Amino acid sequence: MAGFKHLVIVKFKEDVVVEDILKGMQKLVSEIDAVKSFEWGQDIEGEEMLGQGFTHAFLMTFEDKQGYTAFVGHPCHVEFSTTFSTAIDKIVLLDFPSVVVKAAT
Amino acid sequence: MAGFKHLVIVKFKEDVVVEDILKGMQKLVSEIDAVKSFEWGQDIEGEEMLGQGFTHAFLMTFEDKQGYTAFVGHPCHVEFSTTFSTAIDKIVLLDFPSVVVKAAT
Numbered sequence: 001m002a003g004f005k006h007l008v009i010v011k012f013k014e015d016v017v018v019e020d021i022l023k024g025m026q027k028l029v030s031e032i033d034a035v036k037s038f039e040w041g042q043d044i045e046g047e048e049m050l051g052q053g054f055t056h057a058f059l060m061t062f063e064d065k066q067g068y069t070a071f072v073g074h075p076c077h078v079e080f081s082t083t084f085s086t087a088i089d090k091i092v093l094l095d096f097p098s099v100v101v102k103a104a105t
Numbered sequence: 106m107a108g109f110k111h112l113v114i115v116k117f118k119e120d121v122v123v124e125d126i127l128k129g130m131q132k133l134v135s136e137i138d139a140v141k142s143f144e145w146g147q148d149i150e151g152e153e154m155l156g157q158g159f160t161h162a163f164l165m166t167f168e169d170k171q172g173y174t175a176f177v178g179h180p181c182h183v184e185f186s187t188t189f190s191t192a193i194d195k196i197v198l199l200d201f202p203s204v205v206v207k208a209a210t
Contacts, residue, residue: 037207037209040206041201044201045200050196050198051198056199057112092114094159097146101130101134101145
């Protein structure tokens, strides 16, 4: 789906148990209706020069920017953000209305 | 859809006409069947600290890693990559099998 996207790419700190973070995210997206879809992945290509140390991508989709704003302000997100921020070494966030050029059939 | 994802986030050089790059990408994904879906967006939040200067995200989906490998080796991609690489100031690539936690309904 198109909609409004919240893209997070990170490098976790070395001692972080990524599974625990993922469990927290799964809970988060199940609790907040505004999150219409959520998928993630761990880079397997390991092109270190072009990955710049980032290893994981998280992509959430909202119906529109209002949905995203509701998510950001939701108490569960505020609480999770505190946990998340202590786990990361590097992060890039991009938030954008998605433009679909070729749609999945 | 889940599948295998190719995520590219970039900061373009200042004199680059992004529309021209986008036209090239549209042509590329229309020419290569292995690309099952393609969407992109320009960050509108402008949280400079957390965007780290990156402004655009491009996300392609393939059926599987084989589809991605076919795309990378396709002559049209090889040609486009040369153009693309001259246009960018910064780039991060992440390639991963997508794990869908919450599916769009």
